[in-house]
Amino acid sequence: MLARTTASRVLSRTSAAAAASPASLLLAQTARRRAAASAFSSSALLRDGAAAGGGLSRTGLYALHKKLGAKLVPFGGYEMPLTYAGTGQVASHHHVRKECGLFDVGHMVQHFFSGPGAQAFLQKLTPSSLSSLAPFTSTLSVLLNAQGGILDDTVVTKHADDRFYVVTNAGRRTEDLAWFESQLAEWSKNEAGSKGEVKHEVLDGWGLVALQGPKAADVLGKLLDGSVDLKALTFGKSAYGKLKGVECHIARGGYTGEDGFEISIPPEHTESITEALLAIEPTQPAGLAARDSLRLEAGMCLYGHDLDESVSPVEGALAWVVGKDRRASGDFLGAERVLKELKEGPPRRRVGLLIEAGPSAREGSAVLAEDGQTPIGVVTSGIPSPTLGKNIAMALVANGSHKAGTKLKVSVRNKIREAEVAKLPFVPSKFYRG
Incomplete structure (x- = not known):
């Protein structure tokens, strides 16, 4: 929901990241998040x-x-x-x-996509299996750019094959609407004749x-x-x-x-x-x-913190949104990177962290290997958990350091604190399933 960089800056950063080593990527990411943390309020809620x-x-x-x-x-x-x-x-x-x-x-942006091409259009922009969704069923999904980075996370509700209700983040409104407009124009020019027209409506107000x-x-x-x-x-x-x-x-x-x-x-x-x-x-x-x-x-992401345009769904621990049939077809934006990471593993992964008592880790805090010296990642969100009475955080860490139980260190207010990778969610979900 929060966005602190322009689309062009993030896209250029993503392209550069593709050629960088995992270590240099993590170091650069840590520096960016530290800069962001010092330039804005320490509360993630006041930054945009x-x-x-x-x-x-x-x-x-x-x-x-x-x-x-x-x-x-x-x-x-x-x-x-x-x-x-x-x-x-x-x-x-x-x-x-x-x-x-x-x-x-x-503040969230509500959309309708309708018309005979609506389903095929949204399946181009997301990696989800929308064709297999039953009417009036929802799924969490992601909008992907051509490099496989997450433009936004979204909830897509299928009313029918030709009508979808979509909710996106307020902080990404400008970027999302521009993206939809450009993709719809391309669709109308190249795809609508064979796959059907698409109408886009924003439910402002x-x-x-x-x-x-x-x-x-x-x-x-x-x-x-x-x-x-x-x-x-x-x-x-x-x-x-x-x-x-x-x-x-x-x-x-x-x-x-x-x-x-x-x-x-x-x-x-x-x-x-x-x-x-x-x-x-x-x-x-x-x-x-x-x-x-x-x-x-609940282990849920906040866009602009835990996710951004440099993070893929595999890195973001959202590989499950990529449907099995979509993995086989590979007919969605960013598929090359996503499918490669599904097969070979990503350079980094989103994880949960339990951190020792004391001040909680905040966005931008460096995550270190157990030796307390080697940078392996960065905290993306952190709080003292009211339910658990413990410090919890989410972080992007180097692949291989992501397994539950892995001992790590986190730099909090220039002090090195003990941390351990924990399974997400921190608090068991209580969704009603009948």
């Missing part, structure tokens, strides 16, 4: 206000956030709630894990809220009119249902590792439906601070 060029946008819930006493910060070009009055980040985090929290994610936690289904069920059977709506499935008589798109999933729903709401009803959900106990509003610690415990 400049992306809006000084003019921040607001979601349809801005007035409600003010009413609820939210601390608003720049994020993805928007003024977004970090925390709410009377509830700190840790308390909000625990409430989502134990009860139910409601997040405004209306539409609300998007995430209801997350073990009580989320109970809360949503009290507002639904009975048009959706939540017991049948398992993780990764979606449906249209009416909330207060308003048809909304309801997808089971989220960014916390808990059971939950992401609900797309027509602009004129976003505030009233959100208020109605908040009025149902035990729902509480939750902000970016809790969302970040929840997603990190």
